Amino acid sequence: MRKINTALTCFFLLLFTFCSQPERAPEEVRVRVAIDPETLSPVSYSNAGALQIINLLFQSLLSTDLGTNEIKPFLAESMPTVERQDSITLFTYTIRKEAEWTNGSPITAEDVAFTLKVAKAPLLNNESLKSQLEFIQDIRMAADNPRRFTFVCSGYAPEMELLTGDFFILPAYLYDPENLLHHIDVADLSGDLSELENDEKLKAFAAKYNSPDFGRDPKLLQGSGGYTLENWENGQYLTLTRKKDWWGNNTSNTQHLTAIPQRVSFQVIPDITTALLALKNRQLDVLEGIPAAEFEQLQQQESFLNDYALHTPDAYEFVYAGINTRKPKFSDKRTRQAIAHLLDIESVIKVSQQNYATPTVGPIPPSVSSFYNTGLTPYSFNAEKAASLLKASGWVKEQDGWHKTINGKKEKLSINVMYRAGSTSYENAAMILQQNAGKIGIPVQVQGVESSLLAQRSKQHEFDMFFRSLGGNPFAFNFKPLLHTDYAEQGGLNYTGFGTAESDQILDRISNTVNSRQEMAKLLKRLQEIMYEEAAFISMYYIKERIAIHRRFSNTKVSGLKPNYDVSAFTLKEEE
Incomplete structure (x- = not known):
């Protein structure tokens, strides 16, 4: 041929x-x-490429000026005023008087309220944004100015100022011309939402909003x-x-x-x-x-x-390895720790990044020194330590590999590693793991798959292990959608199944009740310790x-x- x-x-x-x-x-x-983006929905987009495009179509109240790396008002005419009252905090915004939609109508507080409804209501594809905004309990409209409003928020955290303004505002006139959500108040969208799931108007809106065309139709993708x-x-x-x-x-x-x-x-x-x-x-x-x-x-x-x-x-994007803790062979954290010691992060950085990268112990950038846990050391290659951990978790080394009786059945330890096809960085990481694991008798199969298939298998938990990357910023550290067990069901963003009672509590406190940077630092450093020990979501390095x-x-x-x-x-x- x-x-x-x-x-x-x-x-x-x-x-x-x-x-x-x-x-x-x-x-x-x-x-x-x-x-190719699956959707350009400003609420349910799923990758960085889609976000970059959406940023040109829609705007948020606040955003980052990349020229200065500072948070600045975009749709808002200024940064919000902040008023703390016991267990709640009030953030008051005014939308720029010039701001208008594509049809020339003004952007008002009603559009912000509508956006919150879309972000918080049940039945809608809004999982990621819902967790980000759950601390916003209500919105109060100013009687004398249709462009002024106040968010009523539970608790206080320093990063709330950014989070209250860091979501795309939707045009109510275009997205809900039938006013299907008009009868729902934002205050009704906290707590138990089971009754709303039977709301006929909400179900009608959800059927329309969740359709694939809603995130692809140029007539609807018209923002500010x-x-x-x-x-x-x-x-x-x-x-x-x-x-x-x-x-x-x-x-x-x-x-x-x-x-x-x-x-x-x-x-x-x-x-x-x-x-x-x-x-x-x-x-x-x-x-x-x-x-x-x-x-x-x-x-x-x-x-x-x-x-x-x-x-x-210096980017705020990091590469991590995810291990499916739901699979019985990976349920013991000592098995996952053994795998972490076979990753050889230093060699991966040298081979795939030509040293354009920095090892990390968690999802906090090492450059954010006040939140980074310097008491931990990135996992390093150690075959002897890996073998010792496998023995401690019940695996027995035999001639053809490692075996363990799980649920009454003898099982051999093997790893199938997925990564996005076409990425030499992920491929190199998978090959290095394959070579290192082979040295102690663990067979590793590597598989490059298309991005859509990787996303599908991740969401459906059909994997042993994968390599992926995540982007972030130095302003907000709400990892709840990625790490909380509430999001570990199929379709949720917690693909690995990571989570303990303590880590869930920390994530809840970070998103709802933190009062200072000192408290935030303490919580984030402890979260890194738990992630490091659990070795399910293994942060490897931040790239340049x-x-x-x-x-x-x-x-x-x-x-x-x-x-x-x-x-x-x-x-x-x-x-x-």
């Missing part, structure tokens, strides 16, 4: 993809995304941001076009509110080799997540550096991002915060 040249095939596929798109606009920015969705060709590209008369252009002293490029085109290129080829052919303006080895090569290519600038900000941006653009606002640059601010340089 004649073999097909892979590089040539990638080139023709790339050529077809770009040729099938609308003609490139002079001010167009072309950005690669690795995954500076762009609208122009085209979405599945598996190929998404194109956003700048609004002609966007309200953000009419504000003063708000350099962080931008919509400068005429068009932003997101190219769906799952394979990084194909993405690099597109970059080298000058068919992409931005590429992040460049593999370390290729990044090193690009730094040596003078012709490439004439056209592109390379950046390496590796980005290439075409030099024809200025004002790129490169940052360690995702998406590591602000494409809405890109300004085309004048030709010399």
